[in-house]
Amino acid sequence: MLTNRQLQILQVIVDDFVNSAQPVGSRQISKKEWITYSPATIRNEMADLEELGFLEKTHTSSGRVPSEKGYRYYVDHLLQPISMSEREIGLVQSIFKNQIVEMEQVIRESANILSDLTSYTTILLGPNVSKHRVKRFQIVPLTEQTAVAIIVTDNGHVENRTITLPQGFIPVDIEKTVNILNERLVGVSLLELQSRLELETFEVLRQHVKTADSIIQSLKNVAFVQNEGKIYFGGKTNMLNQPEFHDLNKVRALMEMMEKESQVISLFHPGDRGIHIRIGSENNHLAMDDLSVITATYSVGKEQEGSIAIIGPKRMDYQRTVSLLDVMRSGLSRVFSNKSNNGL
Amino acid sequence: MLTNRQLQILQVIVDDFVNSAQPVGSRQISKKEWITYSPATIRNEMADLEELGFLEKTHTSSGRVPSEKGYRYYVDHLLQPISMSEREIGLVQSIFKNQIVEMEQVIRESANILSDLTSYTTILLGPNVSKHRVKRFQIVPLTEQTAVAIIVTDNGHVENRTITLPQGFIPVDIEKTVNILNERLVGVSLLELQSRLELETFEVLRQHVKTADSIIQSLKNVAFVQNEGKIYFGGKTNMLNQPEFHDLNKVRALMEMMEKESQVISLFHPGDRGIHIRIGSENNHLAMDDLSVITATYSVGKEQEGSIAIIGPKRMDYQRTVSLLDVMRSGLSRVFSNKSNNGL
DNA sequence: TGTTAGCACTCATTCACTTAGAGTGCTAAT
């Protein structure tokens, strides 16, 4: 519904504003060599674009700035995949070269590289732990009354918790308990673990171990692992360099948001696959009104997956960031899915 | 060497400035009911105090502000222990009431309560892991080539790492290895672990297990745990509410510092016992020039200890903060040292 | 009919200037 010329002008305005963070005026646009119209013509088109809701003015006599609708149109219709420089691709892939791939380390480094390359803030969500499958239970007694319960998953993730042992719970009981757990529950995903414990295993435990009742509660606690993967940040302070963050209140709002796990998680949307862009208020979070979030998912093995988010100002370089995120996402998927046969 | 009157005036200035964050003038001082001198007299004294280096002016006709030397004198000579309100003591001790004391949880909560009560930023250092003693080794194979190596310590801490298994390393070998490790190294502190591994255990391993050589490197890695305890923050964004942090550059400097583990650690000084105050540049860190740090140590069991730091503006309420820190420090020590017999 | 030149108008920004107020240092009186 937009004319070609309007598209062209919208694109120039977004591109320009992304670079300069300054409202874009008609004269400025007409100076671009590939723009053949006079400022007056452009002004007319801009007035129309504003009426249609794609542009905004900061005050009556300022240049134009893209509105959220403008950005949305831009990312939906005008975004072209660009090829990244050799250097950048090299940098991203350097993480994957290392032979011994400790998952946590790779993820941590990914977050840092992404934030370095974009100068935005990166959040990486490790694969959802609840889909890991139990590989081994272990209970290590510390004293008469306490022990550490450990669950090792097929991904090499180790979940552990200190538990209280019931009175008169002797080493033999521990051994029996561990055996029963390992016989019955290896291969079960952490998600199902709690119900499986409750439904079948506790009954068996009661039959074989005295004072089983009392240890049940403890085991339930261990099985209750948090649903989402661990959160890793990169470039938390990068945003302070963006001109839109000269306002201390915004800084505070953002920082406080990043401290709260649940709010960070809510930036990711469970159904999402592939790359998604959420602009400003589309994030449904007051602190994010001036920010955009680009999310992507990467896969770990067959069933599990993790997420990446890059948080930048609304006028972020969508094109470049999307490309970068795509390289990273496929890199991570490749590395974790190849290795996942090997248990990583 | 300071006269009584000078002491009195210095104290009023510090106390006033701590509250108001505004330079303190002579008139303001003379209005205090317990001050019997006229503004002019006070001006003379202030001029002397300035000459001696205890006070500063922000500009020629401003009131006075304590200099670093002034603060130092204040904390060294004028600090009186104050009694805290019932409510506050109650709040602090509420953390310790819970019967099942998961160390990590207690520490995390302590950091939050301290930062809530002070509205400064709190850093809690968990007990130095290197003094934990090995309770149990475990190796859980994931695939043909990989396994998870686990060390459980007497404190209930679990250290784990994914390792690569040498070709042809069969389950029996794992069992043998684990047995040897458990026979020889239980009770050894993590600090000594590496050298003990190297000096004795590897030799024994070589005798009993084929292809032991190749697994040695992996085990070394596991034994290399980071020296310092884990770091927990409370109220990271509290500092943004302090008027001295209206300057974005300071905010950035501080935030960046807190992101770097080594720099955070360097705020603590290994020799310190009890409570220490470091004012502004005494911290030897550019980002901390306008901040003061109060540190305290708490003990865990007989040998281990952790640290607490509270970071506030130089004009922080030293008196109150020190008292609070003291309550917290003794609370933590009590809770962790009683329970440490039980392995917590 | 689409495009453009011209022009009046708006608004943010900057700078110089003023004023009010808080505070000092010094001197002379108590």
Place this chain on the structure above:
DNA sequence: ATTAGCACTCTAAGTGAATGAGTGCTAACA
């Protein structure tokens, strides 16, 4: 030894004019 008095300094807040970037509209033009 203390204090009242006063000239002086400096900041903060406000005012007003000049500047410049940018717009909207109208009328002329191709």
